[in-house]
Amino acid sequence: xxxxxxxxxxxxxxxxxxxxxxxxxxxxxxxxxxxxxxxxxxxxxxxxxxxxxxxxxxxxxxxxxxxxxxxxxxxxxxxxxxxxxxxxxxxxxxxxxxxxxxxxxxxxxxxxxxxxxxxxxxxxxxxxxxxxxxxxxxxxxxxxxxxxxxxxxxxxxxxxxxxxxxxxxxxxxxxxxxxxxxxxxxxxxxxxxxxxxxxxxxxxxxxxxxxxxxxxxxxxxxxxxxxxxxxxxxxxxxxxxxxxxxxxxxxxxxxxxxxxxxxxxxxxxxxxxxxxxxxxxxxxxxxxxxxxxxxxxxxxxxxxxxxxxxxxxxxxxxxxxxxxxxxxxxxxxxxxxxxxxxxxxxxxxxxxxxxxxxxxxxxxxxxxxxxxxxxxxxxxxxxxxxxxxxxxxxxxxxxxxxxxxxxxxxxxxxxxxxxxxxxxxxxxxxxxxxxxxxxxxxxxxxxxxxxxxxxxxxxxxxxxxxxxxxxxxxxxxxxxxxxxxxxxx
Amino acid sequence: xxxxxxxxxxxxxxxxxxxxxxxxxxxxxxxxxxxxxxxxxxxxxxxxxxxxxxxxxxxxxxxxxxxxxxxxxxxxxxxxxxxxxxxxxxxxxxxxxxxxxxxxxxxxxxxxxxxxxxxxxxxxxxxxxxxxxxxxxxxxxxxxxxxxxxxxxxxxxxxxxxxxxxxxxxxxxxxxxxxxxxxxxxxxxxxxxxxxxxxxxxxxxxxxxxxxxxxxxxxxxxxxxxxxxxxxxxxxxxxxxxxxxxxxxxxxxxxxxxxxxxxxxxxxxxxxxxxxxxxxxxxxxxxxxxxxxxxxxxxxxxxxxxxxxxxxxxxxxxxxxxxxxxxxxxxxxxxxxxxxxxxxxxxxxxxxxxxxxxxxxxxxxxxxxxxxxxxxxxxxxxxxxxxxxxxxxxxxxxxxxxxxxxxxxxxxxxxxxxxxxxxxxxxxxxxxxxxxxxxxxxxxxxxxxxxxxxxxxxxx
Numbered sequence: 049x050x051x052x053x054x055x056x057x058x059x060x061x062x063x064x065x066x067x068x069x070x071x072x073x074x075x076x077x078x079x080x081x082x083x084x085x086x087x088x089x090x091x092x093x094x095x096x097x098x099x100x101x102x103x104x105x106x107x108x109x110x111x112x113x114x115x116x117x118x119x120x121x122x123x124x125x126x127x128x129x130x131x132x133x134x135x136x137x138x139x140x141x142x143x144x145x146x147x148x149x150x151x152x153x154x155x156x157x158x159x160x161x162x163x164x165x166x167x168x169x170x171x172x173x174x175x176x177x178x179x180x181x182x183x184x185x186x187x188x189x190x191x192x193x194x195x196x197x198x199x200x201x202x203x204x205x206x207x208x209x210x211x212x213x214x215x216x217x218x219x220x221x222x223x224x225x226x227x228x229x230x231x232x233x234x235x236x237x238x239x240x241x242x243x244x245x246x247x248x249x250x251x252x253x254x255x256x257x258x259x260x261x262x263x264x265x266x267x268x269x270x271x272x273x274x275x276x277x278x279x280x281x282x283x284x285x286x287x288x289x290x291x292x293x294x295x296x297x298x299x300x301x302x303x304x305x306x307x308x309x310x311x312x313x314x315x316x317x318x319x320x321x322x323x324x325x326x327x328x329x330x331x332x333x334x335x336x337x338x339x340x341x342x343x344x345x346x347x348x349x350x351x352x353x354x355x356x357x358x359x360x361x362x363x364x365x366x367x368x369x370x371x372x373x374x375x376x377x378x379x380x381x382x383x384x385x386x387x388x389x390x391x392x393x394x395x396x397x398x399x400x401x402x403x404x405x406x407x408x409x410x411x412x413x414x415x416x417x418x419x420x421x422x423x424x425x426x427x428x429x430x431x432x433x434x435x436x437x438x439x440x441x442x443x444x445x446x447x448x449x450x451x452x453x454x455x456x457x458x459x460x461x462x463x464x465x466x467x468x469x470x471x472x473x474x475x476x477x478x479x480x481x482x483x484x485x486x487x488x489x490x491x492x493x494x495x496x497x498x499x500x501x502x503x504x505x506x507x508x509x510x511x512x513x514x515x516x517x518x519x520x521x522x523x524x525x526x527x528x529x530x531x532x533x534x535x536x537x
Numbered sequence: 538x539x540x541x542x543x544x545x546x547x548x549x550x551x552x553x554x555x556x557x558x559x560x561x562x563x564x565x566x567x568x569x570x571x572x573x574x575x576x577x578x579x580x581x582x583x584x585x586x587x588x589x590x591x592x593x594x595x596x597x598x599x600x601x602x603x604x605x606x607x608x609x610x611x612x613x614x615x616x617x618x619x620x621x622x623x624x625x626x627x628x629x630x631x632x633x634x635x636x637x638x639x640x641x642x643x644x645x646x647x648x649x650x651x652x653x654x655x656x657x658x659x660x661x662x663x664x665x666x667x668x669x670x671x672x673x674x675x676x677x678x679x680x681x682x683x684x685x686x687x688x689x690x691x692x693x694x695x696x697x698x699x700x701x702x703x704x705x706x707x708x709x710x711x712x713x714x715x716x717x718x719x720x721x722x723x724x725x726x727x728x729x730x731x732x733x734x735x736x737x738x739x740x741x742x743x744x745x746x747x748x749x750x751x752x753x754x755x756x757x758x759x760x761x762x763x764x765x766x767x768x769x770x771x772x773x774x775x776x777x778x779x780x781x782x783x784x785x786x787x788x789x790x791x792x793x794x795x796x797x798x799x800x801x802x803x804x805x806x807x808x809x810x811x812x813x814x815x816x817x818x819x820x821x822x823x824x825x826x827x828x829x830x831x832x833x834x835x836x837x838x839x840x841x842x843x844x845x846x847x848x849x850x851x852x853x854x855x856x857x858x859x860x861x862x863x864x865x866x867x868x869x870x871x872x873x874x875x876x877x878x879x880x881x882x883x884x885x886x887x888x889x890x891x892x893x894x895x896x897x898x899x900x901x902x903x904x905x906x907x908x909x910x911x912x913x914x915x916x917x918x919x920x921x922x923x924x925x926x927x928x929x930x931x932x933x934x935x936x937x938x939x940x941x942x943x944x945x946x947x948x949x950x951x952x953x954x955x956x957x958x959x960x961x962x963x964x965x966x967x968x969x970x971x972x973x974x975x976x977x978x979x980x981x982x983x984x985x986x987x988x989x990x991x992x993x994x995x996x997x
Contacts, residue, residue, distance in 0.1 A: 050910045052774045053922050057906040060929045064899050067933065068892055070940040074834035075888045082835035085814065087825075090832050090869065093855055094848050118854030 092144050096124035101159040101180035103139060103151065106226075106421050107537070109189035111135045112142075112152065112236075114180075126240070127152075133233040134193055137259040138359065138419070139185075141236035146245050150259065151419055153360045155183050158423045158432060181423040181431045186224035191217065191533045195229035198526040199511070203231065206522055208489055208515030211254070214261040216402035217507045217530055220497060222436040223406070223415030225357070226505065226534055228399070230260040261402075262355060262364045265395035266510065269479030269519065270325045270463075271493045272390030274404055274451065277322055279345035280333045281450055282412075282443035288319045288450050292332050300331040301383035308480070322454045323462035325478060327389045334388020339378035342387060348442040349404050350414065352377070356439050357399065357417045367396035390479060402508035405495040408455070409475070409503035412448035414439045456500045464494070464520040469531050474498035476527070478519035488516045494523035498531045505534045540604040540978070541596045547608035548588055551615050555581045558619030558844060565845030566626075580626075580633045584618055587636050591643065598647050599975035603908055606974065609901045610952055610967050614960075616894060617953035620881055623845050624864050624874050628955050635957045639964035646968035653972045657916060660711040667704030668747065670697035675754045698760050699949070699962035702927050703969070706767055709744070710919035713775035717915065720776050744768050745785070749792045758793065758803055759934040759946025765789050767927035774922050775915075810944035826871050830939050833870045834883040841887030849873055849881070874955040876947050879939045894953070895936065902929040905970055911977040921973045924966050 074082065083091055103112035111131045116123035127142050129135070140150020148156060161180040195215040203209040217227035234256035239245045248257055258264060280286035294313025297304045307313075307327045313320075321329035334342060346352065346368070352375055354364040369376040370393050376382060386392040399417065407414035416439040423432040443451075455475035459467050463478040476496030483489040491513060497506035507530055509523040538546075559581040588611050595602060614636065622629035650656065656663065674697065713720070748765040751757070769785045797803045805821035813827040836847055851857070851869050859866035864873050873881045883891040905925025912918040931951055938945035949959035 049774055049777070049915065049918050052777055053906050053909050053918070056770050056773065056922065056926060057902060060902050060906075060926070060933075061899060063929075063933045063937075064895050066942055067895050067936045067940060070937075070942050071834065071883055071891045071895075072888050074831050074940060075837045075883050075891070076839055079835040079838060082831055085828075085832070087814065087828055088832045088835075089855070090836060090848055093852060093869070097848070097852050118852070124852055124854050 093124075095160070096126070096144060098161055099125045099179050100127065100142065101161070101182040101423070103155075103159070104182065104184050105135075105187045105189040105192070106184060106224075107189050111139055111185075111189075129236045131189070132237065133235040134189075134196060135187070136234040136236045136256070137230040138187075138228045138261070139236065141239040143240050145242045146239040149257070149360060149363060151183075151185060151359070154358045155420060155423070158183055158420075161425075179426040181425045183423045184421040185419045186219075186226060186421045186434065187228065187419065188226045188534060188537060190537060191227045191530055192229055194533050195227050195526070195530050196231060196233065198529055199229060199231045202511060202522055202526060203514075206511070206514035206517050208487075208513055208517075209511060210513045212260060212512040214264070214398040214510050215507065215526060215530060216261045216399045217505055217534060218399075218402050218406045218417055220406040220409035220503050220506050221415065222434060223417045223439075224421065224434060225399075225417050225419055227507075227530060228259075228261050230258070232256045259363050260512075261398040262357065262359055263397070265365050265367060265370070265397055266491055266512070267394060267481040267483075268390040268396045268401055269481035269491065269493050270327075270390055271401050271404070271477050271479035271495045271508075271519075272388065272394065272396075273322060273325065273330045274408065274455070274477050274495065275346060275349055276330050276334055276337075276342070276388040277318060277451055277454065278349075278408065278443045278447060279337055279341055280318065282345070282447040283337065283341055285337060285341075286318060286333060288454060289317045291315045291317050292321070292329050294321060294326045294329050296328060298328040298332065300328070300335065300385035303383075305331050305385070305389075319454045319457060322477070323457040325458075325463045330389050331385035335385040337384075337388075339382060339384045342384055343378040345442070348414070348440050349407060350400060350439065351396075355397070355399050355403065355417060358419055365397055367394075367400040369393050370395050390481060398508045398510050401493065401495045401510075402506055405475075405477075405497050405508060406506035407442045408448050408451050409497035409506045410448075411445040412441065412443040414442050452500055452503075455496065459496070463518075464496075464524045467520070467524045467528050469498040469528050470535060472499060474528075474531070475500045475503070476524065478524060480517075480519045483513055489513050490515070490517055492517050492519040492522040494519050494527045496527055496531075498528075498535065505531050507531055540601060541592070544595065544604040544608055545592055547605055548592060548611060551588060551608060551611045552585055554612065555585055555615045555619065558615070559622060561844045562619065562623045565843070580618070580622065580629045583633050584615065584636060587633075587640055591640055594644055594647070595971070598651075599971050601978040601980070602971040602975035603904050603978070606901065606904045606908075606967065606970060609897055609904065610963070613894070613897055613901075613952035616882070616897075617878070617950075617955075619844065620878060620885070620953070621874055621955055623885065624849065624881065628864075628874055632955055632960070635960045638957070639960045642961055643964040643968045646965050647972060650969070650972060653920070653969060654916060656707050656920075657711040657714075660708045663704045664708035667701040667708065670701040670704065671747075671751060672754060673697045696949070696956065696958040699958040700965075702764065702767070702931070703924070703962060703966055705764060706771070706923035706927055707920065707969075709768060709771045710916055710923050713771055714915035714919050717775040720772075745788060745792075748789065749796065753796055753800065757946050757948075758797070758806060758944055759938060759948050761793075762789075762943075762946075763927060763930045763934050763948065766930045767923055770926040771919055771923045774909075774919060806944040806946065810941065813941065826877075827939075827941060827945055829870045830877050830880040830945075831941065833877070833880045834940070837884040837887045837891075839887050839889060841883070841885045841890055844885050847881075847884045875949060876935065876945070876954075877939055878950055878954050879936050882953075895932075898929060898932045898951075901925075905929075908970060908974040908977055912973055913977060917973045917976065921970060921977075924970055928963070928966060 100114040104110050112129050114125040115128050117126045118124050138150050140152045142148040142152040158181045199213045203211045211232055213231055215227055215229040218225055232254050234248055294316040296307040296310055296312040305328055313326055352368040353366050369382055369387060383392045387394045416437045421434050425431050452475050455477055456473050458464050459476045460473045464476045474496060479493030481491040483491050493510050495508045497503040507527045509527045511522055559578055563578055618629055618632055621632050748761045751761040769782050773782050797807055808821050809824045809827055813824050849868055850863055851867050856867045870877050870880060882894055902925055909918050909921035912921050928951055931948055935948045935950050937943040949956050951963045
């Protein structure tokens with residue numbers, strides 16, 4: 049009778065092994081699939097059980113908070129955005145039905161209080177309720193408001209504007225993003241109702257949910273000449289005094305290139321070429337440097353990859369030379385002379401051009417841009433804070449100071465003559481990309497930093513379209529006022 | 538080291554588990570500002586006191602019994618108590634009180650059935666009692682989720698199938714011990730199959746019929762699978778003929794299929810089991826239960842969320858209007874303290890915790906079958922094997938239901954689930970196993986208790 053008993057035990061073991069197999073299937077192997085099932089309300093409820101941390105600007109303005117709803121001992125927490133549309137971009141929203149975008153998504157781990165296992169055990173022993181950390185962002189509410197106001201004024205007062213534009217301001221020595229304005233904007237509170245949100249998404253060309261400073265790519269026009277000049281000087285192949293012909297109509301890539309307004313010059317040096325934004329000068333520089341050197345320096349400035357910003361990947365675009373949506377590199381057939389003056393198939397984001405200005409302002413060292421000023425847990429302990437981090441050494445400090453001097457001439461006597469920051473000249477560069485030559489539709493740009501001697505702030509300003517306008521007259525004044533505001537604050 | 542000292546040592550992990558588990562739950566709940574009195578921590582101490590009392594009792598009454606069976610069962614009870622404490626501290630208090638009653642019956646069983654062979658004398662009485670117990674819920678028309686599983690006795694609800702399983706096993710063990718010779722030897726062969734004489738096989742057909750009737754009346758596939766499985770195991774042990782098992786399984790499957798397709802409750806359970814995520818018009822009610830069970834397990838992962846850290850009680854706006862207190866209402870996982878307690882364990886203690894629980898059942902089965910192997914006579918062997926088999930099958934049926942290995946049915950997870958009948962019945966089952974074990978392991982020449990005259994004399 050003993051043998052059957054042993055066999056039955058073996059059968060029991062087989063049955064129990066099946067149980068283990070199925071348990072591991074549900075708990076581990078199929079867990080992700082189960083968590084994604086629409087019938088599964090657990091992630092949705094769990095997410096709302098914990099109060100999410102607040103988001104505040106560096107000047108103390110509350111832009112996102114969680115409010116208990118449903119009352120009782122077990123409420124749920126729902127997001128509210130007291131500032132409405134002013135921070136829709138880049139802060140984004142966080143709602144159960146709509147999901148998360150913007151800073152709400154990129155700082156989610158901090159805001160939701162998702163810490164490591166060890167920290168949560170310590171918290172439990174210390175009688176801590178699990179709660180999200182309050183995040184202070186580097187944005188300056190006053191300058192952000194001013195930027196949006198200036199953009200609105202500009203699109204209202206210029207002919208042929210489509211109503212869209214961007215301002216980005218970065219602290220050169222820390223990478224802190226002080227302003228990221230994108231118009232048209234939207235009120236993130238709207239995203240609470242799925243039908244209202246989908247209406248925003250349907251609005252076609254206006255795309256208010258589109259965070260233009262990081263997501264939209266445009267031809268940079270002459271602001272690109274800063275990158276070209278930096279490559280020329282830092283590679284040692286040019287000095288500010290190197291002379292080339294500034295004649296209009298010089299063949300570049302086999303096709304004659306015109307200067308703006310058909311202006312023509314004789315033998316000019318780089319300082320003059322930049323001050324007066326002479327296309328043919330920099331196109332020749334670009335050709336002489338060649339694709340390899342140009343791409344090398346573009347990469348150092350952060351081109352050809354997503355900005356190293358703490359922001360969702362799907363809301364950032366790399367800057368670079370595009371062909372049918374793909375990035376080209378120095379091995380592809382490219383008219384590098386025209387890339388050097390911001391034409392060809394070169395497309396850039398506003399934040400990338402702000403980083404170009406910031407790198408020169410910081411003596412040639414590009415700091416990683418960031419939104420995170422500080423995160424404090426509910427106890428007031430700092431969990432994380434801004435720790436400036438070098439992204440790349442773009443150019444030598446000597447190159448940077450030569451370039452700063454040339455850029456100062458732009459605002460003293462060049463394409464941006466007359467613009468000042470706090471009554472003084474500063475470093476700047478205008479750009480006017482031609483969107484539609486026949487209709488005269490342009491895309492005005494301005495990048496710069498101030499004060500020239502000891503840069504504290506770098507900006508990039510861009511309006512999507514206007515008719516017969518120029519970077520110096522439309523984008524430049526916005527840049528100076530935003531910089532003045534940030535410098536006085 | 539003597540058996541009883543080993544037993545005492547094996548109780549140390551139980552103490553550690555109870556202490557750590559209660560402390561962990563207490564800390565988490567207090568942080569959430571849930572009202573949990575410091576007094577509730579004493580339920581753990583209360584339980585450990587009971588374990589120690591049982592151990593002292595065994596030291597005197599059954600000195601040679603298997604040293605690991607009791608600590609392993611105590612370990613399961615400890616896991617159950619900690620998880621119940623996490624679900625609701627009142628459940629833990631009630632459960633700890635039920636353990637007192639269980640322990641009393643455990644001791645009474647050991648005292649009065651010192652010679653368990655007396656059971657053989659009353660086997661038909663016991664069998665009748667078992668059947669009556671099984672049909673009790675049907676007779677009193679007490680329906681739960683479409684099945685007849687419990688009897689209302691004023692303030693307490695009683696699940697008679699828990700006690701019935703012991704009665705049935707005792708009857709089968711006794712009957713087969715006597716008839717095994719005839720069932721296995723005096724047989725005719727028909728088409729390659731060994732068929733025993735109808736005279737002896739008849740009662741066994743009655744058992745099959747009873748299992749089918751259970752399916753019809755109680756409408757519970759799980760418990761009939763459990764009973765019929767134990768029956769087949771005993772038949773196999775008694776006769777050593779695997780062909781009987783095959784035939785038995787086949788006729789059970791045919792019967793189950795026929796009844797399953799005609800009784801809508803059983804049919805629904807099957808449909809849900811085949812596709813718990815089915816959508817459309819004809820989705821049977823109750824699919825949500827198994828869905829929630831799987832979702833809860835998915836939250837567990839390898840190591841679980843930690844005791845008290847998972848989502849169980851629905852927060853304010855999500856909570857339904859409740860007439861009954863939590864966890865009967867307002868829990869995202871239905872019946873977290875009874876049918877789905879294994880899902881709670883997987884969710885909070887992870888795959889590792891769940892494996893641990895299954896491993897304990899496997900170890901108990903190992904000790905139980907070892908007792909059967911060592912037992913000196915046929916009835917003892919069959920009794921130990923049958924009790925162990927039905928215990929292991931019960932664990933398989935409910936864990937299998939919760940993890941979608943088989944259709945879900947409402948049996949309790951032995952020693953872990955909340956519920957008086959289950960605890961009491963399993964304590965009696967454990968007492969019987971220990972009685973068999975004590976006799977089996979008693980050294981030769983040890984004086985036989987005078988109240989237990991020679992075994993064979995009684996049965997014939």
